[in-house]
Amino acid sequence: MKRIGILTSGGDAPGMNAAVRAVARKALHEGLEVYGINYGFAGLVAGDVFQMDESTVGDKIQRGGTMLYSARYPEFANEEGQLKGIEQLKKFGIEALVVIGGDGSYHGALALTRHGYNAVGLPGTIDNDIPFTDFTIGFDTAVNTVLEAVDRLRDTAASHERTFVVEVMGRGAGDIALWAGVAGGAEDVIIPEHDFDVKAVAEKLQSSRERGQKHAIILLAEGVMHAEEFSKALSEYGDFQLRSTVLGHVVRGGSPTARDRVLASQMGSYAVELLLQGKGALAIGIQNNKLTTHEMTDLFDSKHKADLSLYTLADELSF
Numbered sequence: 313m314k315r316i317g318i319l320t321s322g323g324d325a326p327g328m329n330a331a332v333r334a335v336a337r338k339a340l341h342e343g344l345e346v347y348g349i350n351y352g353f354a355g356l357v358a359g360d361v362f363q364m365d366e367s368t369v370g371d372k373i374q375r376g377g378t379m380l381y382s383a384r385y386p387e388f389a390n391e392e393g394q395l396k397g398i399e400q401l402k403k404f405g406i407e408a409l410v411v412i413g414g415d416g417s418y419h420g421a422l423a424l425t426r427h428g429y430n431a432v433g434l435p436g437t438i439d440n441d442i443p444f445t446d447f448t449i450g451f452d453t454a455v456n457t458v459l460e461a462v463d464r465l466r467d468t469a470a471s472h473e474r475t476f477v478v479e480v481m482g483r484g485a486g487d488i489a490l491w492a493g494v495a496g497g498a499e500d501v502i503i504p505e506h507d508f509d510v511k512a513v514a515e516k517l518q519s520s521r522e523r524g525q526k527h528a529i530i531l532l533a534e535g536v537m538h539a540e541e542f543s544k545a546l547s548e549y550g551d552f553q554l555r556s557t558v559l560g561h562v563v564r565g566g567s568p569t570a571r572d573r574v575l576a577s578q579m580g581s582y583a584v585e586l587l588l589q590g591k592g593a594l595a596i597g598i599q600n601n602k603l604t605t606h607e608m609t610d611l612f613d614s615k616h617k618a619d620l621s622l623y624t625l626a627d628e629l630s631f
């Protein structure tokens with residue numbers, strides 16, 4: 313193998329650039345040629361491909377977003393789209409790929425491997441919703457961004473004795489809300505993985521008000537419902553001086569934390585090692601602090617599980 317490609321796909325995540333850098337630098341270190349593919353699978357099909365050298369990835373490790381741009385491209389699920397992508401791989405002489413992204417990106421990577429082009433996947437998404445990895449690239453930064461916002465909101469919540477419902481990203485997974493909830497001392501955390509009862513939330517708020525704490529922060533994962541909706545439901549049970557804040561895409565940007573940069577660097581380098589061993593259709597993860605690989609097909613049959621011990625902890629520590 314002489315030449316590999318790299319692309320980022322799906323929602324961008326802080327640390328993707330650190331992963332691109334690691335793949336490029338490790339590959340060059342091993343004597344390979346590296347090609348960047350812009351705009352994920354859409355760019356592959358369009359032939360938006362360029363050769364990278366050591367300096368292409370210089371001054372990028374600290375930057376959020378992805379220098380390779382990203383796109384969601386459902387057309388790559390079809391054989392027709394895949395064959396167009398393969399034409400481009402042939403044209404540029406790319407023999408194997410590293411794909412950084414979420415679930416959809418892994419389906420594309422598996423398709424390419426089945427067509428004879430080994431592709432290895434790195435989990436790049438803020439949501440932390442990929443099975444067989446304790447953490448995804450971007451999650452730690454996202455949690456810290458939410459935490460900073462929560463700390464700020466608590467200042468104003470305390471000053472005016474208000475309750476803030478803070479909606480955070482996480483379409484199908486409550487990890488961001490959960491981790492930021494524990495770290496930020498949230499009075500309640502509402503996630504898709506756990507039942508909730510608005511009346512019980514109201515009773516909890518009421519009893520802390522009676523004890524003297526008249527402000528509160530509720531972390532709400534967007535996959536459950538919107539903050540306005542939740543506030544409206546809560547307002548039926550009392551006057552909690554409610555305000556809603558939607559953090560939205562703010563949480564997807566920003567300079568990656570040290571943890572995300574290190575994780576991305578480890579995973580990126582490992583991906584190149586796997587390709588050099590002639591392996592494909594593997595998803596890299598980190599479990600119990602060790603890099604792991606799993607067949608992509610196994611990932612599609614599984615679902616990421618949030619750490620519900622953190623839910624219990626958040627509940628026990630907030631009353």
Ligand code: F6P
Nearest residue numbers: 323324437438439481482483564
């Ligand atoms: O990257 C994952 C995610 O951030 C989800 O949490 C969110 O629901 C979604 O992306 C938003 O996607 P888009 O940027 O396409 O609106």
